[in-house]
Amino acid sequence: MPRRPALSRRSAALATLLVATALAATGTQAEIAMRDDTGREVKLARPALRIVSLAPHVTELLFAAGAGERVVGAVAYSDYPEAARKLPRVGGYTNVDMEAVAALKPDLVIAWKSGNRDAHLDKLAALGIPVFLNEPRSLDDVARSLETIGRLAGTDAAGRAAADAFRARKGALATSFGQRPRVRMFYQIWDKPLMTINDEHLISDVIRLCGGENVFAKLAQLAPTIGVESVLAADPEVIVASGMGEARPEWLDSWKRWPKLAATARDNLYFVPPELIQRHTPRILDGAAMLCDQLEMARGKRPAGTR
Secondary structure, three states, X not given: OOHHHXXXXXXXXXXXXXXXXXXXXXXXXXXXXXXXXXXXXXXXXXXXXXXXXXXXXXXXXXXXXXXXXXXXXXXXOOOOOHHHHHOOEOXXXXXXXXXXXXXXXXXXXXXXXXXXXXXXXXXXXXXXXXXXXXXXXXXXXHHHHHHHHHHHHOOHHHHHHHHHHHHHHHHHHHHHHOOOOOEEEEEEOEOOOOEOOOOOOXXXXXXXXXXXXXXXXXXXXXXXXXXXXXXXXXXXXXXXXXXXXXOOOHHHHHHHHOOOOHHHHOOOEEEOOHHHHXXXXXXXXXXXXXXXXXXXXXXXXXXOOOO
16 A cells, blocks of 8 residues: 555656657647747747748748648748648738638737738737747848747757758858959849839848849838939949749840940849749748859959959
């Protein structure tokens, strides 16, 4: 009889250990408290098992961080990787279908601060759904986002591995191109209206990585509208455009109307697919590699003695 309590205690201890081990294995062992990219604290009782993404780049980050199986819904244009195309849609990032989000019963929504509407985010908060706001402004932020999302989803190891691989590739590009002679360039988002980016934009970080200089870096807005006269006055050596799809936009060649423009005179009108340079994901380094090669070609076209 005296031994039974001891055996019972041992059994209870073993049961507790087994439960703790099981919880650890499923990533449900502990509360998570993290600050999002606006500084708000977001608390989860456990790593999220049902996640809704409100931006295409967030969807891609989730898959890259090993959390693809936990994504139960996403907005339109969440098209990478292939598995993301099959996810239930909850509208677009500027017109979120709130009923569709609620019907998916997410335990976490990851949103895009500068892309999603505050009214939608407020409604989600009112429904008691935790909302984490993502807002990468630099290449380092992309790596950090991978780690953060891995933590939120309980896929920490995969998130860290993806971040480490991203940093290593970024470092290799910096070594190859970061110290090359500066190339003054204009990055064109769109034609009508004519739009570009300032120095705070993620794409400007890519430009710096490649040894480029954004001629509109000092403008106040993140993605300002400008006039043709401003481009002509800046006289960039290179113009790089993105457009809407995989094809080179026809309007890029409209700069040939000004043959004295340095970019036109040296045939430095280049294209990078928008999904490779305008999304805050690991694939932005694919776009960076293209841009770095383009700027290197531009250096090779300089008059002798100026390269």
